[in-house]
Amino acid sequence: MDEVFQLEPDDIYWCTADQAWVTGVTYGIIGPWAKGLTQIHYTGKFDAVDWFNLLEQEKVTIWYTAPTALRMLIQDEVRILDKYTLPALKRVYSVGEPLNPEIIHWVRRVVKREIYDTWFQTETGAIMISNRPGLEVHPGSMGKPLQGIEAYVLAEDYSELGPDLAGSLCLKKGWPSMYRTYLNMEEQYKSKFHGEYYNTGDQAKKDADGYFWFIGRNDDVINTSGHLVGPFEVESVLLEMEEIVDVAIIGAPDEMLFEKIVAFVKLKEGLTWSKGLEVQARIRVTRQVSPIAVPSEFVVVDRIPKNRSGKIMRRVLKAQYTGQDVGDISTMED
Structure with a gap:
C-alpha cells in the first residue's frame, strides 16, 4: 500500500x-x-x-x-x-x-x-x-505500473506495440501477489498465460510518456464496420455533457455494421431527451473520438445496471436490448 x-x-x-x-x-x-x-x-x-x-x-x-x-x-x-x-x-x-x-x-x-x-x-x-502522489495525473489515464511490475501492450502474436496503439494489456509473470489457479479450472487458468505473459483480458494503449490508457474488456470492445471502438472513451465524452449523469455503451448485432453502437443514458433529474441533445452528443463524439464511434441509437434509462464493485453490467443491457434472458443478476447493486 x-x-x-x-x-x-x-x-x-x-x-x-x-x-x-x-x-x-x-x-x-x-x-x-x-x-x-x-x-x-x-x-x-x-x-x-x-x-x-x-x-x-x-x-x-x-x-x-x-x-x-x-x-x-x-x-x-x-x-x-x-x-x-x-x-x-x-x-x-x-x-x-x-x-x-x-x-x-x-x-x-x-x-x-x-x-x-x-x-x-x-x-x-x-x-x-x-496514479499516485509524485506522478502527474493525466485525466483518463490509468497511470503507470508500480515498482517491480512489468506491464505491456501486446499484439495478437504477443509482440510489443508502439505508443498509442491499442492491444492486450499483459503483465510479466512473477509479481508477488500473482494468483496460483482458478479452483477446479486449471485449463482456464493456463489459458490466461502465454510464455512469460499474463493476459489480463483488458484492451489498453500506452503513450510515449509511459502512461497506460484503458480501452475496455476484450469482450466489451465493439467491432463496428471493421473498426474497434472501446466503450470507455465514448462514455467519457458523453459524461462531459451537463445533461447526462450516467452512461453505458454496448455493441448490438447489426446486419450492415456487424455491431452498432448503442448508448444508454441517464439524464439529470427533470430533463427529457430531445433531438437537440442527440445532435450535441453526436457532435461531441465525432470531434473528440471519431465519426465511427458515434452511437447509432440513444436509449434513455432510469439507471445503469452495475455490480457491487461498480462495474457496468453490459451483458445485462445487451440482453435487455436484444430481448434475451439477462441471466444471473445476483451481483447487481441494489
Whole structure:
C-alpha cells in the first residue's frame, strides 16, 4: 500500500468497497489492518449527505472509493456543494472501473482534492498500475505500473506495440501477489498465460510518456464496420455533457455494421431527451473520438445496471436490448 497510498501512522482510512469483494478484502480489511491503520467501516446505504457527514465528522484523511459512488455524488451535488470543507481529507483514490476525466474535474472542483485512479484485478491480488502522489495525473489515464511490475501492450502474436496503439494489456509473470489457479479450472487458468505473459483480458494503449490508457474488456470492445471502438472513451465524452449523469455503451448485432453502437443514458433529474441533445452528443463524439464511434441509437434509462464493485453490467443491457434472458443478476447493486 505504501507506494500508492503513502500512508502515515495517524491517517484515518475509509475504503467504501463491499467487504465481500476483492477490494473490500484486500484494501478494506487486510491491507490497512496490516499497516496498523485506524479505518472506517460503514454498512449503511449510499446517501450523499451521510457520506460527507462521515468524511467530515470522522476526519477521514484517505478515501478509497469507486467512480459509481462519485457519479452518484455528482447527481446529488446540490445537497453537498459548499456545505462541507473536509479539512482532514488529504487524497481521494478510485477503483473498480475506469475513472472518467469528468469525475476527476468534479472532485478537483467540489472536493478540492486530487483523485488517483488505481487498476488491479482479483487475479493480480494487488494494485498493478496506478496514479499516485509524485506522478502527474493525466485525466483518463490509468497511470503507470508500480515498482517491480512489468506491464505491456501486446499484439495478437504477443509482440510489443508502439505508443498509442491499442492491444492486450499483459503483465510479466512473477509479481508477488500473482494468483496460483482458478479452483477446479486449471485449463482456464493456463489459458490466461502465454510464455512469460499474463493476459489480463483488458484492451489498453500506452503513450510515449509511459502512461497506460484503458480501452475496455476484450469482450466489451465493439467491432463496428471493421473498426474497434472501446466503450470507455465514448462514455467519457458523453459524461462531459451537463445533461447526462450516467452512461453505458454496448455493441448490438447489426446486419450492415456487424455491431452498432448503442448508448444508454441517464439524464439529470427533470430533463427529457430531445433531438437537440442527440445532435450535441453526436457532435461531441465525432470531434473528440471519431465519426465511427458515434452511437447509432440513444436509449434513455432510469439507471445503469452495475455490480457491487461498480462495474457496468453490459451483458445485462445487451440482453435487455436484444430481448434475451439477462441471466444471473445476483451481483447487481441494489
